[in-house]
Amino acid sequence: MGQTIIEKILSSHSGQQVHANEIVVAKVDFVMGQDGTSPLAIRAFEDMGGKEVFDREKVAFVIDHSAPSPIEGVSALHKLMREFTRSKGFKMYDIGEGVCHQLIPESGKVGPGSLVIGADSHTCTYGALNAFSTGVGSTDLAGGLISGHLWFKVPETIKFVLNGVLPKGVYAKDLILYLIGDITADGATYMSAEYTGEAVSALSIEGRFTMSNMAIEMGAKAGLMEADEKTFKWLSRYTDKVFTPASADPDAVYAQVRNYDVSKLEPQIAKPHRVDNVCPISEVLGTPIQQAVLGTCTNGRIEDLRIAAELLKGKRIHDDVRFIVAPASKTIYLDAMNEGIIQTLVEAGAAVVTPGCGPCVGTHNGVPSDGENVISTANRNFKGRMGNSNASIYLASPATVAASALLGKIADPRDFIR
Amino acid sequence: MNLKGNAWKFGNDIDTDVIIPARYLNTSDPKELASHCMEDSDPDFSNKISAGDVMVAGKNFGCGSSREHAPIAIKEVGISCVIAKTFARIFYRNAFNIGLPIFESSEAAEDIDEGDQVIVDIELGEIRNVTKNRVYKATQVPPFMQQIISAGGLINYVSERVKKDGNL
Numbered sequence: 049m050g051q052t053i054i055e056k057i058l059s060s061h062s063g064q065q066v067h068a069n070e071i072v073v074a075k076v077d078f079v080m081g082q083d084g085t086s087p088l089a090i091r092a093f094e095d096m097g098g099k100e101v102f103d104r105e106k107v108a109f110v111i112d113h114s115a116p117s118p119i120e121g122v123s124a125l126h127k128l129m130r131e132f133t134r135s136k137g138f139k140m141y142d143i144g145e146g147v148c149h150q151l152i153p154e155s156g157k158v159g160p161g162s163l164v165i166g167a168d169s170h171t172c173t174y175g176a177l178n179a180f181s182t183g184v185g186s187t188d189l190a191g192g193l194i195s196g197h198l199w200f201k202v203p204e205t206i207k208f209v210l211n212g213v214l215p216k217g218v219y220a221k222d223l224i225l226y227l228i229g230d231i232t233a234d235g236a237t238y239m240s241a242e243y244t245g246e247a248v249s250a251l252s253i254e255g256r257f258t259m260s261n262m263a264i265e266m267g268a269k270a271g272l273m274e275a276d277e278k279t280f281k282w283l284s285r286y287t288d289k290v291f292t293p294a295s296a297d298p299d300a301v302y303a304q305v306r307n308y309d310v311s312k313l314e315p316q317i318a319k320p321h322r323v324d325n326v327c328p329i330s331e332v333l334g335t336p337i338q339q340a341v342l343g344t345c346t347n348g349r350i351e352d353l354r355i356a357a358e359l360l361k362g363k364r365i366h367d368d369v370r371f372i373v374a375p376a377s378k379t380i381y382l383d384a385m386n387e388g389i390i391q392t393l394v395e396a397g398a399a400v401v402t403p404g405c406g407p408c409v410g411t412h413n414g415v416p417s418d419g420e421n422v423i424s425t426a427n428r429n430f431k432g433r434m435g436n437s438n439a440s441i442y443l444a445s446p447a448t449v450a451a452s453a454l455l456g457k458i459a460d461p462r463d464f465i466r
Numbered sequence: 467m468n469l470k471g472n473a474w475k476f477g478n479d480i481d482t483d484v485i486i487p488a489r490y491l492n493t494s495d496p497k498e499l500a501s502h503c504m505e506d507s508d509p510d511f512s513n514k515i516s517a518g519d520v521m522v523a524g525k526n527f528g529c530g531s532s533r534e535h536a537p538i539a540i541k542e543v544g545i546s547c548v549i550a551k552t553f554a555r556i557f558y559r560n561a562f563n564i565g566l567p568i569f570e571s572s573e574a575a576e577d578i579d580e581g582d583q584v585i586v587d588i589e590l591g592e593i594r595n596v597t598k599n600r601v602y603k604a605t606q607v608p609p610f611m612q613q614i615i616s617a618g619g620l621i622n623y624v625s626e627r628v629k630k631d632g633n634l
Binding site for chain 1 (some may be wrong): 479481483484486488491492493494506507525526529530531532533534538552554555556560563564583587608613619620621624627
C-alpha cells in the first residue's frame with residue numbers, strides 16, 4: 049500500500065512502515081519552545097526528573113511572544129528561560145531575533161523529510177519545506193526535550209489539488225483563507241493536509257509558508273508540500289546540510305481529495321470572530337478600520353513587506369489608521385532595510401516594531417480599543433485575540449492590509465496593482 | 467472513579483484565547499490562570515463555579531493555540547471534566563497530559579442543558595444526566611490514555627510506572 053508524505057516521514061523516524069491510525073513512537077529532529085509555553089515546559093522537565101536535553105544542537109527556545117518584555121511577570125519568565133538554556137547549553141533566540149516560525153527554518157536545521165515538534169500551534173509552518181512539524185503542549189515538549197522522542201497517532205491525509213494560476217492581486221493568503229472557509233475550522237481535525245498542484249508549484253517559499261502556517265486553522269496536524277528546486281534554493285542560503293525529501297506515492301491512500309481551480313479567486317477576508325468566517329472582499333469593502341497590522345508568522349516575510357511597500361510607495365496612509373509593521377525576523381528586517389522597504393513603509397506612516405508576535409497575540413505592541421476594527425495579516429481573529437475582546441479583527445493578505453491602511457477602510461488591492 | 471457536578475453549557479469552537487487570553491500567560495501559577503478562565507466570554511465565570519462542575523460544549527473545543535495554560539486553568543478553576551462533541555487536537559493531548567478528564571459524546575453535548583446535574587464514570591466513559599435521568603456513552607480512549615487520566619496526568623503516570631517497574 050502506498051504512503052502519503054506524513055506516513056513516509058513517520059515511517060523513517062520510527063523504523064517501521066506505518067499507515068494512518070497506527071500509534072508510533074518516533075524520533076524527532078528538532079524541538080522548539082517559545083516564551084508563552086517554555087516556562088511550563090521547564091517545570092515539567094524538572095518534575096519529570098530531566099537532567100540534560102537529548103541533543104543540544106537539536107533544541108532551541110525563542111523569546112517572541114512578548115519581546116521585549118512589557119511587564120514584570122513576563123520578565124521573570126524570560127529570565128527563567130535564559131537561565132535554563134544557559135545551564136543546559138542550548139540555543140536561545142532572545143528579543144529582536146524574530147518569530148520562532150521564521151527563525152527555525154532560517155536556522156537551516158529543518159528541511160525536507162524532517163520531523164519537528166514545537167510548543168506553538170503554528171509549528172505546522174515548516175510543512176512548506178516538506179517537514180512534518182506540529183504543535184504540542186508544554187508537557188509533550190518536556191518529554192521531547194529529555195528523550196528526543198514522542199508518540200504520534202499517524203494521521204489520515206486530505207489532499208488539496210490546487211490548479212490554475214492566481215490572478216493579479218490575489219495571493220497565497222487569499223487561497224488558504226478560501227480553503228479554510230470551505231473546509232471549516234475543524235474540517236481537517238486530527239488529519240494532515242497535503243497541498244499539491246500547479247498553483248502550489250508556482251508559489252514562492254514565502255507563499256508556501258503562509259499556506260502551511262494556517263493548516264492548524266482547519267484543525268490539521270500538519271500542512272505538507274513536496275520539496276522542489278525552490279525549496280532547495282531557499283534552504284541553500286542557510287545551510288549546506290543534505291535532507292531526504294518525502295514524496296507521496298502514486299497509490300497513497302487519502303481520506304479525501306479536494307480539487308480547486310484558483311484562477312477566478314478574489315481577495316478573501318476572514319471576518320470576526322472566526323477564521324473560517326471567510327468571504328470575498330467585495331462583501332466587506334468599505335468597512336472602516338482603525339488599525340492595520342503587517343507581520344506575524346503568517347505574513348511577516350520579505351515578500352509580504354515588499355508587496356506592501358510597492359503599493360504604498362510615495363503615498364501616505366489614512367489619518368485615522370495606525371499601521372503596525374513587525375518583520376518576522378532580524379534577517380528579514382535587515383533585508384527590508386537594504387531594499388529600502390522599511391524606509392518606504394515608515395515614510396508612508398508605518399510604526400515598525402521589534403520582530404515578534406506581540407500585536408497578533410495581544411501581549412503588547414498594538415492592543416486595539418473597544419469597538420475598533422483591525423485588519424491584519426495574522427492567522428487568528430478570535431474574540432480577544434489581540435488583547436481586547438471588544439475589538440473586531442479582519443484577516444487578509446498583505447496587499448489588502450496595505451490598501452486598507454491607505455483608505456482607512458477595507459479596500460481591494462487590485463485597484464492599486466498595475 | 468466518579469465525577470459529579472452541574473453543567474455549564476458552551477457552543478462550538480471554544481478557542482484557547484477565550485479559555486485563557488495570552489495577556490495572562492505572564493504567569494505559570496495555576497490559581498492565577500484559573501481566576502481568568504473564560505473571562506472574555508463570562509467575566510464572572512471563575513466565581514460561579516462549584517468544585518466538580520462540568521463544562522459541556524459543541525464541536526472543536528479548545529481550538530487555537532498550543533498553550534497548556536488552557537486545560538490547566540479549567541482544571542484549577544474546579545471543573546472536574548469537559549464533555550464536548552469533539553476536541554481540537556492539541557488541546558485533546560494537553561488535557562490528557564495535565565490530567566483534565568475529557569469526554570467526546572455528541573449525544574451528551576446536545577442533550578445536557580445548563581444546570582443539569584451530571585455524574586461521569588471515568589473508567590466506563592459513562593455520562594449520567596441525573597436531572598433528566600438519561601445515560602450517554604463517551605467515545606472510548608486507548609487504555610494507556612485512560613491510565614494517564616487516572617494517574618492525574620502524564621508526569622504522575624510516568625513516575626508511577628518508573629516506581630513500579632523501574633522503567634517505562
